[in-house]
Amino acid sequence: MKIGVPSLNDVAEKAGVSKSTVSRILNNRLGNGFSVKEEVRLRVLDVARKLNYRPNLIAKSLTMRSTKMIHIIGGNHALSELGNIYQTIVNHITKVIDAQAEGYDVTVDMSSHRPDESEMPAWKIDGAIILAKCTQVTMEDILQMGIPHVVVNGPASRGGMSVVPDDVQGTKLAMDHLFGLGHTRIAYSSPLMKYMVAGHSSITDRLNTYEEAMQEKGLDPIFGSFDVLDSTEDFLKEVVFEKDATAILAYGHMGALNLLQAAHTLEIAVPERLSILCFCDQYANQIMSPGLSFIDLCSTRMGTLAAELLLKQMQDPTTLQPQRVVLEENLAVRSTTAPPYRD
Amino acid sequence: MKIGVPSLNDVAEKAGVSKSTVSRILNNRLGNGFSVKEEVRLRVLDVARKLNYRPNLIAKSLTMRSTKMIHIIGGNHALSELGNIYQTIVNHITKVIDAQAEGYDVTVDMSSHRPDESEMPAWKIDGAIILAKCTQVTMEDILQMGIPHVVVNGPASRGGMSVVPDDVQGTKLAMDHLFGLGHTRIAYSSPLMKYMVAGHSSITDRLNTYEEAMQEKGLDPIFGSFDVLDSTEDFLKEVVFEKDATAILAYGHMGALNLLQAAHTLEIAVPERLSILCFCDQYANQIMSPGLSFIDLCSTRMGTLAAELLLKQMQDPTTLQPQRVVLEENLAVRSTTAPPYRD
DNA sequence: ACAATGAAAGCAACCGGTTTCTATTAAAAC
DNA sequence: GTTTTAATAGAAACCGGTTGCTTTCATTGT
Numbered sequence: 001m002k003i004g005v006p007s008l009n010d011v012a013e014k015a016g017v018s019k020s021t022v023s024r025i026l027n028n029r030l031g032n033g034f035s036v037k038e039e040v041r042l043r044v045l046d047v048a049r050k051l052n053y054r055p056n057l058i059a060k061s062l063t064m065r066s067t068k069m070i071h072i073i074g075g076n077h078a079l080s081e082l083g084n085i086y087q088t089i090v091n092h093i094t095k096v097i098d099a100q101a102e103g104y105d106v107t108v109d110m111s112s113h114r115p116d117e118s119e120m121p122a123w124k125i126d127g128a129i130i131l132a133k134c135t136q137v138t139m140e141d142i143l144q145m146g147i148p149h150v151v152v153n154g155p156a157s158r159g160g161m162s163v164v165p166d167d168v169q170g171t172k173l174a175m176d177h178l179f180g181l182g183h184t185r186i187a188y189s190s191p192l193m194k195y196m197v198a199g200h201s202s203i204t205d206r207l208n209t210y211e212e213a214m215q216e217k218g219l220d221p222i223f224g225s226f227d228v229l230d231s232t233e234d235f236l237k238e239v240v241f242e243k244d245a246t247a248i249l250a251y252g253h254m255g256a257l258n259l260l261q262a263a264h265t266l267e268i269a270v271p272e273r274l275s276i277l278c279f280c281d282q283y284a285n286q287i288m289s290p291g292l293s294f295i296d297l298c299s300t301r302m303g304t305l306a307a308e309l310l311l312k313q314m315q316d317p318t319t320l321q322p323q324r325v326v327l328e329e330n331l332a333v334r335s336t337t338a339p340p341y342r343d
Numbered sequence: 344m345k346i347g348v349p350s351l352n353d354v355a356e357k358a359g360v361s362k363s364t365v366s367r368i369l370n371n372r373l374g375n376g377f378s379v380k381e382e383v384r385l386r387v388l389d390v391a392r393k394l395n396y397r398p399n400l401i402a403k404s405l406t407m408r409s410t411k412m413i414h415i416i417g418g419n420h421a422l423s424e425l426g427n428i429y430q431t432i433v434n435h436i437t438k439v440i441d442a443q444a445e446g447y448d449v450t451v452d453m454s455s456h457r458p459d460e461s462e463m464p465a466w467k468i469d470g471a472i473i474l475a476k477c478t479q480v481t482m483e484d485i486l487q488m489g490i491p492h493v494v495v496n497g498p499a500s501r502g503g504m505s506v507v508p509d510d511v512q513g514t515k516l517a518m519d520h521l522f523g524l525g526h527t528r529i530a531y532s533s534p535l536m537k538y539m540v541a542g543h544s545s546i547t548d549r550l551n552t553y554e555e556a557m558q559e560k561g562l563d564p565i566f567g568s569f570d571v572l573d574s575t576e577d578f579l580k581e582v583v584f585e586k587d588a589t590a591i592l593a594y595g596h597m598g599a600l601n602l603l604q605a606a607h608t609l610e611i612a613v614p615e616r617l618s619i620l621c622f623c624d625q626y627a628n629q630i631m632s633p634g635l636s637f638i639d640l641c642s643t644r645m646g647t648l649a650a651e652l653l654l655k656q657m658q659d660p661t662t663l664q665p666q667r668v669v670l671e672e673n674l675a676v677r678s679t680t681a682p683p684y685r686d
Numbered sequence: 687a688c689a690a691t692g693a694a695a696g697c698a699a700c701c702g703g704t705t706t707c708t709a710t711t712a713a714a715a716c
Numbered sequence: 717g718t719t720t721t722a723a724t725a726g727a728a729a730c731c732g733g734t735t736g737c738t739t740t741c742a743t744t745g746t
Contacts, residue, residue, distance in 0.1 A: 005488055007732055018696045023734060033736090035693055052487050057465040058410070059732035062401045062701050067465040075451065080434050087430070091423050094453040106453040107464065108418065110437040121450065122400040122410040123466040144395050145348055350702055361726045366704060376706095378723055402702035405731050 006051040015040075015047040022048070026055070058123070066126055068104050070097055070310070073119050073138060074131030075108040081254070085281040085299035086131050089152055092303030093129055101311055113138075127310050130154065132200060148313035152306040155201070156324055161313065163306045163325045167202045167279075170295045170329030171209035174249055174277055177331055179217065181339045183247040183275065186214065187222035187239045189259065190251035191229040206251060206279065228255040232262040240268055246340035250278035253285055256292055260336070271338035282332070293337040296330040349394040358383075358390040365391070369398070401466070410466050411447050413440055413653065416481060417462075417474030418451040427595075428624040428642035429474050432495055435646030436472055444654055456481075470653050473497065475543060491656035495649040498544070499667055504656065506649045506668045510545045510622075513638045513672030514552035517592055517620055520674055522560065524682045526590040526618065529557065530565035530582045532602070533594035534572040549594060549622065571598040575605040583611055589683035593621035596628055599635055603679070614681035625675070636680040639673040 012022045017040060024034050025044045036044075047053075061067045072093065078086035094106045104126070113119045119138040128147055130138075132154040139157050142149050149160060156162035178186050188210045190203065214221045222243050224235040228250065236259060239245045250256040256278035263270050270276055271293075280294035305325060313320050355365045360383060367377055368387045379387075390396075404410045415436065421429035437449045447469070456462050462481040471490055473481075475497035482500050485492050492503060499505035521529050531553045533546065557564045565586050567578040571593065579602060582588045593599040599621035606613050613619055623637035648668060656663050 008734095009732075019733080020697080020735075021695055024695095027734085029735085034695080037694070040694085052483075054484060054487060056405075056467070056732050057463070058401060058405045058467050059701090060734080061465050062399075062405055062703090062732080063734045065701075067401070069465055071450075072453070076437065079430070087422070090453060094419065094455075098455050104454075105464065107414075108451040108453055110415070110433060110449040110451055111447075112437075112441050120400070121448065121466075122404050122412055123464075124399070124401050140395075141397060144397060351704095352702075362703080363705075363727080364725060367725095370704085372704085377725085380724070383724085399702050402731090403704080405702080405733090406704045408731075 089303035096307035167205035432646035439650035510548035
């Protein structure tokens with residue numbers, strides 16, 4: 001036996017049998033064209049235990065052509081922000097895989113990658129879930145290797161699957177809610193790009209739908225010249241005191257939370273003087289700010305569905321149609337939206 | 344060429360050269376005892392590109408005996424709660440590895456594992472970081488294979504390294520702060536086990552130190568009979584109205600946030616009537632409740648340090664002493680602690 | 687007594703790469 | 717014109733497993 005960790009060969013030698021016999025014994029591949037005397041079986045098992053033998057999983061993966069691994073790509077850009085929808089998504093993906101796919105493990109890639117770099121891990125994965133987006137190279141790798149995959153909250157690969165929330169419908173829902181309450185001076189707040197996954201469709205979808213909704217009613221959109229996250233108070237002063245907004249639709253819950261805090265400081269009563277509504281994850285919102293009214297992005301369902309679609313794809317890679325599942329967003333009215341004040 | 348993804352052999356055949364030549368060309372292993380005609384090099388490169396060749400990383404890992412992968416174990420129990428210290432820790436581990444270890448990737452294991460199961464992934468990892476704890480089997484695997492590893496916020500393996508916060512010192516700090524403000528009726532709130540990583544040392548450390556600190560001053564500890572997270576208002580009513588507590592030290596920020604919310608509902612003024620102090624992650628606290636006074640667990644430093652220790656271990660596995668790094672916790676006074684009211 | 691059957695275990699190919707060692711040819715040196 | 721050296725490239729071993737096929741020997745059937 002060489003130095004270092006013992007291999008199958010070491011066990012075989014020490015037990016006085018061949019590699020194949022050891023392999024079959026340890027993997028319980030008996031009974032179908034192969035058998036061993038109980039005595040030998042026990043001896044091999046004993047030697048393996050004494051040597052503290054662990055199979056080299058890399059080698060195993062090589063012959064088996066599978067690692068029983070499902071990999072989530074994009075953790076770095078998606079999970080760095082605290083309490084956002086991706087954490088919920090990842091948790092529910094894991095939950096589904098753990099429950100429905102015996103023996104499969106879920107890992108998340110956390111490293112940042114250059115745009116021209118592949119995010120594929122150094123092992124063969126049996127399935128991938130992509131958070132919002134991956135690099136071009138990664139997608140080519142995945143397609144090339146024929147790895148089952150689902151994109152969640154982002155555009156599908158060519159011929160692939162994706163699960164996305166309907167931001168246009170959600171924004172309409174939000175605007176209808178505010179219009180319904182009687183608001184006409186509704187502002188929109190979105191943080192600077194640096195705070196968001198660059199170029200995500202939600203950015204333009206929410207913004208455009210907001211603008212269209214306002215224009216349809218013959219109203220002027222209201223924006224601030226400050227960034228909500230960088231200088232929330234300045235944003236709020238401008239939008240509420242100068243432009244007299246009675247409601248703000250916020251891109252995300254971080255912005256909304258900051259607005260709430262700043263409103264408190266500036267003694268702007270919410271919701272009496274100002275309504276605040278944002279896009280948010282149900283779970284995050286519940287925990288981080290139980291009072292906030294919000295448009296629920298249904299991240300729990302996104303995660304669950306993505307995992308289920310992936311498993312189906314893995315079970316039957318051939319007959320499955322490429323599809324784009326669009327999930328409806330829901331309005332959750334809590335205590336930060338109310339009819340506008342009358343002066 | 345067989346069906347499926349092209350291998351090194353396929354490229355070699357198509358280019359009319361041998362496997363070895365292709366390997367060396369693609370990996371740029373030229374110039375040291377090996378050379379190729381530029382013409383051949385270009386031809387091989389061209390064929391590889393045309394075939395859309397990707398190396399099988401499993402095979403590569405097998406021969407290279409390294410995957411350039413650093414794996415974080417324990418994501419399932421650690422990351423399922425929102426905005427806790429582990430997310431900060433993971434983010435900072437990744438940041439350090441990305442910055443200081445060129446070519447290494449970080450992955451997080453998210454799957455839940457049975458206690459008798461190994462959490463080792465199906466590939467050879469070059470280093471591991473364990474969040475709080477791992478299964479017995481996992482630890483044996485790691486030790487057996489000699490994989491460099493660091494435990495963060497949990498007990499070190501035999502002969503291994505760990506980075507932990509000093510909860511006893513932190514709790515003393517908290518109590519001194521409250522005593523210093525003049526509080527004598529200080530309650531302690533801790534959520535039920537189901538909300539926490541079972542058996543974590545912080546649970547007993549904080550509780551015991553709280554009790555000791557009270558007893559040293561000849562004061563009676565105050566507890567509630569309800570769970571802070573399950574029925575916060577009942578807890579608060581009992582502790583404040585019946586037992587007349589003027590301050591609450593909370594185990595975690597989730598409990599503290601709920602207390603804050605419930606206090607608002609019950610019209611208990613914070614901090615005038617009740618001071619609230621909790622253990623928390625600086626980052627999470629800042630984002631989720633900017634006003635809360637807290638004991639900072641320094642998770643950023645924990646993550647950074649753990650990663651740095653791991654890298655050192657990987658560079659020089661022999662000379663490094665096993666060590667346990669204990670990080671001081673810090674008091675951050677914000678707006679939820681103040682002197683007790685006088686009636 | 688001899689062929690057929692089945693139990694028990696080993697041989698060797700294979701997975702897809704890397705690397706050492708060797709072989710061939712052409713250019714340079716003497 | 718022969719020997720040395722450098723350039724170029726391939727053969728084969730190896731990493732650590734899995735598995736199809738073969739071999740050996742004891743038992744059963746006729």
